Amino acid sequence: MPADTVSIMGIFDSENSAASAIDRLRETAWTIEQVHSPIPSHTIEDALEPPTSRVGWFTLVGGIIGFFGGFSLAAFTSLRWSLIVGGKPVVALVPWFIVGFEFTVLFAVFGNVLGLISQARLPRFETPPYYDERFSADRFGVLARCSADEQDELTRFFETNGAEINTDDKL
C-alpha cells in the first residue's frame, strides 16, 4: 500500500445502506478496494457493476471438451472389441450421443467449479486486512482508500451514510 494513502473500512448493518454508500463512493475520487457481504446480494452487485465474470467461459470449454471426450471414450472402448450386436454399427452415433451429453454436463460442472475457484482466487489462507468477523454474520463492509489528508473526510462520509468505522489494520 502506498504510504500516502489510507484505507478505511465502513461497517454497515443493512444491505441497502451499504449499496447506497457504494453508489455514492463511486461518484467520488476515492476507490473501493473490497466489499464484504454475509449474503450473495444483487443489490450490492448492481451498485458495484463489476466486469462480466469469466466463469461462463470455463463452463463452456469444459462442456465442449466433455462432449467430444465422452463420445471418443465410447468409440474407443467399442473399437477395442469390434463386436457387432443386432446389426448396429460398432461406432454408433445415436446411443453415444447420450454418453457425450452426460460427459458434457459432468465436464461443464468441473469447468464451472475450476473457473469459480481460479477466478475467485481461492483458496485464501490469510484473512484480508480490516476484516471483521461480523461480515460472516450480519454486517456489510466497504473498504475504501483515500489519500492521507482526506482521511477525516472519508470517515465523515462513512458516518453520514450510517456506518461504523474500522481503521486499525489487524494484520
Next chain:
Amino acid sequence: MKIAYALIAAGFLIFIVVALVGNPARAWQAYLLNFLFFSAIAQGAVLFSALMHTVKARWSGPLSDVAESFAAFFPVSLILFVILFLGQQHVFPWLHEDLHGKEVWLNVPFMFGRDLFGLCLLYGFGLAFLYHRLYFTLKDRGASGPFGSWLLARWDQHPPDEARLASRMTVFGILYLLAFALVLSLVGYDLVMATDPHWYSTLFGAYTFVKAIFIGFGALIVLSSLLHLSDRNGYHVEENQFHDIGKLFFAFCLVWADFFYAQFVVIWYGNIPEETAYVIERTMAAPWNVLAWTVFIGCFLAPFLILLNRRIKTRPKAMTVICLAVMTGIWLEHYLLLGPAFHHDAQSIPLGWVEAAVGIGFLGLLAAAVISYFQQFPELLHGGDVNRLKVETIHN
C-alpha cells in the same frame, strides 16, 4: 384489427375455394395442421399464467397479463374443432383401413366425442381460472373496456368472498395444468399419431404437450416483445423478465428435443419394423428427410447455440426473430408428422401455398382474438403488478 380481419377473410376464402372446387383433401389437411398448431400456441401461452400462479412466481407479472390474452382463442379453437367434423373424410386416413381391432378406440363418434369433451374441459378450466384472476387484476387497476366494466359492476353489486375466490383460482389453475397434459396428449394421439394407425409411441402424448408449451412460450415472447417495443401503449417488460422468460424458452427447447430423442433412441435400439417405419419415412428417406433436418436445425441446434448467449435473451427484437423462426420450424414439424400419412409415395415435399394461406387465415383468427381481448381489458397493458402478496395473504 382490420389487418387481422383481412387475413381471416383471405385464408377463409382460399380454404373454401380449394375445399369446394380444387383439392378438398389438401384443404382439410392444411386445416387440421393449422388447427393443431394455433390451438397449441393458445393453450401453451395460457399455461404460462396458470403455472406462474401455481408456483407463486413473483417475477412474471406483465408477462402473465399478456399470456392470458391468448385465452380469447379458446372459444374460436373449440368452434374450429367442431368444423373439423365436416372434413373427417380427408383428415382421418384410418377411416378407409382395416384397423385389426383398433376400431373400438378409433371410430369417429367416440373420437370426436372424447376430444370435444376434453377440449371443453381444458378450455373451461382455463377460462374459469382467468375469470378468478381477472377479479383481482380489475379490482386493482379498474376497468375501462366494455366487458371489463360489466364484470366489475357485477362484482361491485354482489361482492364475492375474496378468500374463496383466491383459493378457487389456485384450484382452477392446477386443474388447467393437469387437463393440459391429459387433453393435449389425447389430441396428439387421436389427431396426429392415429393418422398412421398401425404405429404407436407411448411418449407421443407427452411430446405433444411439451411442444405446445415450447411454442406457447415462444408466442408469448413474441407478443410481449411487440407490445413492449410499440409506443402506442404503456406496456413495459423489465430486462430481467425478458431474460427469465428467455431462459424458460431455452429450457423447453431442450425438453422438446429430449422428448424426441428419448423416443427415437428406444425405437433405434429395438429396431422393430413396425416402429421404425414411421421414423425412417420421416427422418431418413427422401423427400421428408430434408424437412426433418430443417426442423432439427431450426428448432433445436440453431436456437440452442444462439440462446446459450446471455445477452441475446434480454433483447426483445432478437428474441422475436428467434421465436418466430422456431415457431415456423414447429409448424413444419407438424407438417412432417402429418404429411407422409396423407401423401404416400411423395416424390417431393407437397408443401405449398394452400397450407401457407390457411395458416395465414388462422394467424388472423388468433390475432383478432388477442386484439379483441385487449380491447375488452385495456388495463392489462397499463403495467402494475397484480398484488400477489395480497392474493396470497387472502389465500392463506
